Amino acid sequence: MRIKDFLHSATALNNISVKGWVRTKRDSKKFSFLEINDGSSLKGIQVVVDESVPGYDQLPATSTGASVNITGKLVESPGQGQQWEVHATEFQLLGTCPDDYPLQKKGHSPEFLRSIAHLRPRTNLFGAAFRLRSRISYAVHRFFQEQDFVHVHTPIITASDCEGAGELFRVTTLHGDIDKQSAEKDFFAKKTFLTVSGQLEAETFACGLGNVYTFGPTFRAENSNTTRHAAEFWMIEPEMAFTDLQGDIDMAEKFVQAMVRAALDECGEDLAFFNQFVDKGLLQRLEAVANAPFERMSYEDAVNALKNSGKTFDHPVEFGVNLQSEHERYLTEELLKCPVTVFNYPKEIKPFYMRLNDDNRTVTAMDLLVPGIGELIGGSQREERLDVLIGNMKKHDLNLADYSWYSDLRKYGTVEHAGFGLGFERLLMFLSGIQNIRDVIPFARTPGHAEF
RNA sequence: UCCUGAGUAGCUCAGUGGUAGAGCGGGUGACUGUUAAUCACUAGGUCGUAGGUUCGAAACCUACCUCAGGAGCCA
Structure with a gap:
């Protein structure tokens, strides 16, 4: 006991x-x-x-x-x-514990505790954060397993860049100036990287097993220093055959609500702690999210709502531009005050694999935005028409041969399918109110930092 | 990578040109069914680093380093 x-x-x-x-x-x-x-x-x-x-x-x-x-x-x-x-x-x-033990009876700042990440599991805040992480990790598997999703372990080392998903870490056993050496002499006889997404591989399993999901580490070599980015993070990526964008959005919303419910039901004591010391409005917000339906809004409607908001943004809004953080924050924190899914983005600002809509100018992308975090989920219905997909790949200057296995899914018995990606740490930030991603992951990897 | 801010005791911070401070934590003692205990005493600092201005710099200037927040990128 x-x-x-x-x-x-x-x-x-x-x-x-x-x-x-x-x-x-x-x-x-x-x-x-x-x-x-x-x-x-x-x-x-x-x-x-x-x-x-x-x-x-x-x-x-x-x-x-x-x-x-x-x-x-x-x-x-x-x-x-x-x-x-x-x-x-x-x-x-x-x-014994000598008197230079850095943890005192009184509170410490998260910044200081970050510098002693090997000792912070002994504190109230991080004990609560990592108990939550564990419970929610289990709840993720439970959610998908109970709906007969198959868990797929997609590769960590990959030769394919899931287009547009940031910079990649090179994986090599070569020594010296690796750029001057033939990749054929490398361990895998080609250039390899740490995965930035398991989506493309997950699609192959969805187009065979039906509904699948991945839940594993993901790596981005982007030099980004924010409270929401880490170079190594955990991503959840469900992929569903015979599912369109609406079904994708339905699943994303259902998933987020289930995770909120799990946190409320199973981590009550720790959530009460967060509510008291981290974010006074946490429990109220989570209860609201768990019980009320989310808003949905097309990108075009979102752009119009922003234009008609009467607010001046640092970045002007126009159909065709990416929504900036300030825009997302306005939509979810001020205008709607609840999670909102924005869908049907202009095709120019989205990757090659998203399905082109009949209007020929938007694709079936969707982003689920939540108050305080911004983008929690990004997903889409995938382009299942071979000719359209090939055309997109050409437009994006992709080497068709490298992706032949991917386009084969459309060549042989293609089906409409859809999926999304969710950053596990961002979910934990949303559930705990903890403001910095470095405080919901055991040992954060960020530019310049791989201690411990 | 860009912008802004901050680096002073173990921690959190005050000190804006003239003798380095407080609270907490540590140590010692007292006291108490206590509970972020209380009370007394006490130790503890090259003021991020390197230059510069000045009779004199923790403070003003320059560069660099580190951290934080914001932006971009995204999950």
């Missing part, structure tokens, strides 16, 4: 063992109070160690951060502030 179980115990218990780290110690003359946390929950448990307890002589050396093993009994607490406490019958100091 762990501390979480003791805190929720229905009865007093004899002969229990508590192993964990000391958060704080309060000494009396003849006994000490310890608050012990083992990571199983936000709350720790209070332990009372009387001077008669074997091991009491180790208490002076037991400071904040020390690891301990306590044998004792769980009893109702006579003090205020907790239902249960542990009366030690034996105290064992496992590991």
Whole structure:
């Protein structure tokens, strides 16, 4: 049993063992109070160690951060502030914690804790963040598995650039100036990279297994320094055969709502903590998202709404331009005050694989925007017509031979299909209110940073 | 990569041209069924780095480094 179980115990218990780290110690003359946390929950448990307890002589050396093993009994607490406490019958100091331990009893800034990322799992904030991450990771699989989606492990090393998805990390075993050497001499006998998306490979499985999803690491060598970007992040990419854009949007909205519901239902204590210390409006916002339908708006309507907003934007809005952060923020945070899916973007600003609409000027792209984050999901119905796809690839200067396996999906038994990509860390930011992506991933990889 | 801001004690910060400070944390002691305990005492700093201006620089100027926020790119 762990501390979480003791805190929720229905009865007093004899002969229990508590192993964990000391958060704080309060000494009396003849006994000490310890608050012990083992990571199983936000709350720790209070332990009372009387001077008669074997091991009491180790208490002076037991400071904040020390690891301990306590044998004792769980009893109702006579003090205020907790239902249960542990009366030690034996105290064992496992590991001392010298006074240069950087974590104090008081709060620290996330920036400082980032610099000691190896110790931050011991804090309330990051304990909560990474418990949430784990629960939601499980909820992702549960959501898709319960609907008979097949989980596909798409390759990490790839030779294909999923067009337009940012800079790639080169993977090579060559030494010296690699650009001056023939790629044929490299390990894979061609230029290879870390994946920027599993979408193209996922499509091959969707066009065979029906509904599939990927959930794995993704790498972008983009030199971007923002609160929403990491060079290594985890992406969820469902891909569905016999599905059009509407079905894609339906699934995206259903997915986001299910994740919000999972967080509310399964991480209540941690969410309450975020609501108190990170984002006062979090719970209210999540409840609203879980219960109300999302807005949908075509790109053209969005552009018109922005034009008629009466607001002056730093970047002017016109049909044909990408929506800027300020535009997305206005739509989701001011105009609609809820998540909104914008669809049917101009074809010029979107990748080759998106299906051309009958108007011949827009494609079936969709972006799901949420308050506070901006773009959470990007997806589309894929171009299933071979001739149109080939034409697009030519327009985008792609080497048709490199993508023959991809166009084969249209050559042999093509079907309409659609999918989307969702940055897992952005979802966690949305669910926790945590403002910086570096605080929802265990060890952030960003330009100039690969510590730990 | 661009723009803006910030680097002063372990942490959070005050100090805007004239003897480096506070709170918290650490140490010591006292006290108490305590709970971000309380009280007293105490240690702790090449003021990011390098130049420059000045009788005198933590402060003003220049460059660089680091961090943060914003932008672009995107998920």
